Amino acid sequence: xxxxxxxxxxxxxxxxxxxRGEFDAITPEDFVRGSSQGNPPGWLGPEEIDRIRxxxxxxxxxxxxxxxxxxxxxxxxGSLLRVRADGSLERTLIAGRVLFHENLREAIARNIAKDFxxxxxPTLPQSMTPFTVAEFFPTPGLGDYYxxxxxxIALCYVVPLAGDCKPQxxxxxxxxxDPHGEQMETFIEQMVDGHGAIVRxxxxxxxx
Amino acid sequence: xxxxxxxxxxxxxxxxxxxRGEFDAITPEDFVRGSSQGNPPGWLGPEEIDRIRxxxxxxxxxxxxxxxxxxxxxxxxGSLLRVRADGSLERTLIAGRVLFHENLREAIARNIAKDFxxxxxPTLPQSMTPFTVAEFFPTPGLGDYYxxxxxxIALCYVVPLAGDCKPQxxxxxxxxxDPHGEQMETFIEQMVDGHGAIVRxxxxxxxx
Amino acid sequence: xxxxxxxxxxxxxxxxxxxRGEFDAITPEDFVRGSSQGNPPGWLGPEEIDRIRxxxxxxxxxxxxxxxxxxxxxxxxGSLLRVRADGSLERTLIAGRVLFHENLREAIARNIAKDFxxxxxPTLPQSMTPFTVAEFFPTPGLGDYYxxxxxxIALCYVVPLAGDCKPQxxxxxxxxxDPHGEQMETFIEQMVDGHGAIVRxxxxxxxx
Amino acid sequence: xxxxxxxxxxxxxxxxxxxRGEFDAITPEDFVRGSSQGNPPGWLGPEEIDRIRxxxxxxxxxxxxxxxxxxxxxxxxGSLLRVRADGSLERTLIAGRVLFHENLREAIARNIAKDFxxxxxPTLPQSMTPFTVAEFFPTPGLGDYYxxxxxxIALCYVVPLAGDCKPQxxxxxxxxxDPHGEQMETFIEQMVDGHGAIVRxxxxxxxx
Numbered sequence: 001x002x003x004x005x006x007x008x009x010x011x012x013x014x015x016x017x018x019x020r021g022e023f024d025a026i027t028p029e030d031f032v033r034g035s036s037q038g039n040p041p042g043w044l045g046p047e048e049i050d051r052i053r054x055x056x057x058x059x060x061x062x063x064x065x066x067x068x069x070x071x072x073x074x075x076x077x078g079s080l081l082r083v084r085a086d087g088s089l090e091r092t093l094i095a096g097r098v099l100f101h102e103n104l105r106e107a108i109a110r111n112i113a114k115d116f117x118x119x120x121x122p123t124l125p126q127s128m129t130p131f132t133v134a135e136f137f138p139t140p141g142l143g144d145y146y147x148x149x150x151x152x153i154a155l156c157y158v159v160p161l162a163g164d165c166k167p168q169x170x171x172x173x174x175x176x177x178d179p180h181g182e183q184m185e186t187f188i189e190q191m192v193d194g195h196g197a198i199v200r201x202x203x204x205x206x207x208x
Numbered sequence: 209x210x211x212x213x214x215x216x217x218x219x220x221x222x223x224x225x226x227x228r229g230e231f232d233a234i235t236p237e238d239f240v241r242g243s244s245q246g247n248p249p250g251w252l253g254p255e256e257i258d259r260i261r262x263x264x265x266x267x268x269x270x271x272x273x274x275x276x277x278x279x280x281x282x283x284x285x286g287s288l289l290r291v292r293a294d295g296s297l298e299r300t301l302i303a304g305r306v307l308f309h310e311n312l313r314e315a316i317a318r319n320i321a322k323d324f325x326x327x328x329x330p331t332l333p334q335s336m337t338p339f340t341v342a343e344f345f346p347t348p349g350l351g352d353y354y355x356x357x358x359x360x361i362a363l364c365y366v367v368p369l370a371g372d373c374k375p376q377x378x379x380x381x382x383x384x385x386d387p388h389g390e391q392m393e394t395f396i397e398q399m400v401d402g403h404g405a406i407v408r409x410x411x412x413x414x415x416x
Numbered sequence: 417x418x419x420x421x422x423x424x425x426x427x428x429x430x431x432x433x434x435x436r437g438e439f440d441a442i443t444p445e446d447f448v449r450g451s452s453q454g455n456p457p458g459w460l461g462p463e464e465i466d467r468i469r470x471x472x473x474x475x476x477x478x479x480x481x482x483x484x485x486x487x488x489x490x491x492x493x494g495s496l497l498r499v500r501a502d503g504s505l506e507r508t509l510i511a512g513r514v515l516f517h518e519n520l521r522e523a524i525a526r527n528i529a530k531d532f533x534x535x536x537x538p539t540l541p542q543s544m545t546p547f548t549v550a551e552f553f554p555t556p557g558l559g560d561y562y563x564x565x566x567x568x569i570a571l572c573y574v575v576p577l578a579g580d581c582k583p584q585x586x587x588x589x590x591x592x593x594d595p596h597g598e599q600m601e602t603f604i605e606q607m608v609d610g611h612g613a614i615v616r617x618x619x620x621x622x623x624x
Numbered sequence: 625x626x627x628x629x630x631x632x633x634x635x636x637x638x639x640x641x642x643x644r645g646e647f648d649a650i651t652p653e654d655f656v657r658g659s660s661q662g663n664p665p666g667w668l669g670p671e672e673i674d675r676i677r678x679x680x681x682x683x684x685x686x687x688x689x690x691x692x693x694x695x696x697x698x699x700x701x702g703s704l705l706r707v708r709a710d711g712s713l714e715r716t717l718i719a720g721r722v723l724f725h726e727n728l729r730e731a732i733a734r735n736i737a738k739d740f741x742x743x744x745x746p747t748l749p750q751s752m753t754p755f756t757v758a759e760f761f762p763t764p765g766l767g768d769y770y771x772x773x774x775x776x777i778a779l780c781y782v783v784p785l786a787g788d789c790k791p792q793x794x795x796x797x798x799x800x801x802d803p804h805g806e807q808m809e810t811f812i813e814q815m816v817d818g819h820g821a822i823v824r825x826x827x828x829x830x831x832x
């Protein structure tokens with residue numbers, strides 16, 4: 001099962017610690033956009049992206065997927081369950097870097113489709129002002145958010161999904177949690193590197 | 209046609225200058241909630257609401273109804289066309305006061321249903337933080353927003369409607385306008401007492 | 417000490433449970449504005465305000481007073497320590513209702529001066545969009561916020577104070593707490609009726 | 625006068641169209657940080673930054689400098705007047721890229737000091753949620769904002785300056801404009817590549 005990560009590497013989101021392998025040149029965008037051999041717009045090879053990651057902050061979008069009721073209240077918070085390269089499980093949100101020449105809305109929609117499938121039916125926010133900006137640093141302890149690979153600046157959005165969400169690629173499962181339920185605290189604590197803090201801020205922003 | 213306003217008075221929104229008549233005791237809430245003779249929760253008689261309006265600021269919700277595309281961008285801005293008591297037409301947004309013991313989400317949903325019908329299928333925002341707060345004063349020139357009846361504090365929200373919108377009650381028509389189109393400026397200028405300024409702020413907030 | 421509350425009653429903020437007494441006609445606004453016997457603008461007698469409080473939601477401003485460093489980060493959160501009518505202590509934020517014909521900025525500045533003195537040197541926000549809207553209901557359990565006297569809609573702001581803050585009127589003490597410190601949790605839990613939740617949302621909004 | 629631009633090139637902000645020259649290796653950060661020959665943290669040579677600019681979006685901060693009154697209202701909007709490489713004048717805001725391992729607050733403070741001097745006494749916002757996010761694309765017409773050099777994602781903040789602002793480096797002058805005055809429209813129109821639109825959004829956000 002852990003080999004899953006080697007088979008479908010992902011240069012574009014917050015899942016650090018992966019081993020690089022023969023499929024590194026294939027990015028999730030290839031699957032989403034259907035061009036598995038050419039270089040899609042904004043695509044970068046693993047050495048190139050690694051080098052840039054050591055030079056400038058990388059803009060990201062990070063999405064808290066939610067289910068809402070008819071009055072817009074959050075009734076469930078979504079998450080992805082993945083297997084890391086070392087075999088351990090991790091719970092994460094939807095995240096990915098913004099590609100060159102891609103706008104934020106396209107980046108949000110692409111990353112949701114990448115992780116939750118093409119039928120997730122997201123309702124994107126009308127404003128691109130994020131509910132919070134999360135600054136990930138490659139140095140542990142420097143800020144609230146940690147990413148060993150890079151300095152990333154993540155614009156964070158809450159996005160309701162009305163459709164059918166199915167785990168894609170290297171995702172084991174999609175799990176939902178009632179923000180008012182007993183398990184919410186555990187759910188949040190299972191998210192590492194500060195992603196749980198993003199969920200807490202989303203809940204505070206939504207008035208919970 | 210102007211008699212329409214006498215037949216269906218509305219104690220609860222920004223349509224000043226109406227004559228009081230025999231149907232004053234029937235509020236739009238009666239129609240929405242289906243109780244046309246009793247006193248629904250939060251209901252106040254015309255003298256009572258008039259007196260309170262001269263004593264304290266009145267909390268309102270004001271909604272900019274929109275149509276969005278699959279990436280959440282505003283493609284159309286909605287408005288109501290009404291006949292005033294003097295026979296003139298006015299273009300307005302959806303607005304109404306928050307009733308006693310009613311929460312903001314209920315007030316938003318109720319006012320949308322009141323003006324656009326029960327099938328409008330709104331997607332309410334996940335956060336009740338408004339995109340702007342409009343302060344209406346009964347004294348012309350005191351602030352950007354004017355309401356001869358009262359000092360109102362309006363929390364303003366953009367709400368996408370996915371369903372079938374039909375004019376209700378005293379509304380003549382529901383009209384939509386492309387925010388990038390040539391007619392948008394005219395559309396905004398037809399809104400009086402500062403409501404056009406709310407649309408401008410909604411567009412700025414949405415990045416247009 | 418508890419008699420303090422009878423001597424300086426306050427019709428305008430979240431300190432429920434006070435006994436009404438002979439000085440009820442003198443409001444904090446009288447002291448701030450210097451007119452201790454006439455009726456200042458927006459002033460209402462105790463019966464009048466009580467009756468209105470049972471009829472419509474009352475707009476409030478609620479302020480989280482903070483000290484910031486040179487980069488704008490929150491280094492201390494302020495609070496008021498008061499004696500209730502029953503002799504118990506309560507920790508609160510700055511809060512007060514918006515008076516008739518008063519704008520939000522004036523209400524914020526007046527309430528800060530009322531509780532922290534005229535030399536507090538607040539830097540008011542440039543935008544009146546609140547970081548959260550707190551809806552207080554007179555029915556316990558109806559929402560996150562409870563106020564036995566009224567249905568209040570509080571627009572909440574974080575305001576840095578650069579000056580000299582001194583307890584006024586019925587306030588026993590002004591206390592500050594490091595948001596990263598060990599005592600912050602206790603500090604928050606000492607706030608009743610949901611005010612601690614407002615502090616948590618302020619911290620989340622500020623990225624803490 | 626135009627040679628000014630050749631003498632003090634600036635790899636880090638929105639002033640496109642400069643010729644590269646012998647001083648290219650000296651960045652404004654060198655002056656601010658006092659290290660004029662070594663490589664300050666986050667510093668990149670001109671070829672390196674050019675290459676990266678063609679590969680990934682670059683995170684920026686953009687600041688609308690303002691003067692406020694005692695109630696936090698905007699009374700003046702600031703701007704920089706610069707000479708372009710072609711000898712023409714341009715009016716701009718404060719902007720600069722976020723350096724590697726630099727947080728947003730540091731980037732804001734550094735860029736203000738770079739353009740307005742060390743005595744500008746800015747009051748940075750308590751939250752890093754921007755009032756708008758401006759997406760600059762190197763392709764004209766692709767979005768509202770255009771930057772021939774790069775795809776930049778600018779987080780935009782309004783920052784009050786209480787101190788003494790003096791033009792630095794290649795800046796000719798610092799000019800202030802009353803947002804309610806007649807000249808504001810001209811002031812905004814003199815800003816190219818969409819920066820005027822950022823001012824408009826700042827005004828809308830501030831309620832003007």
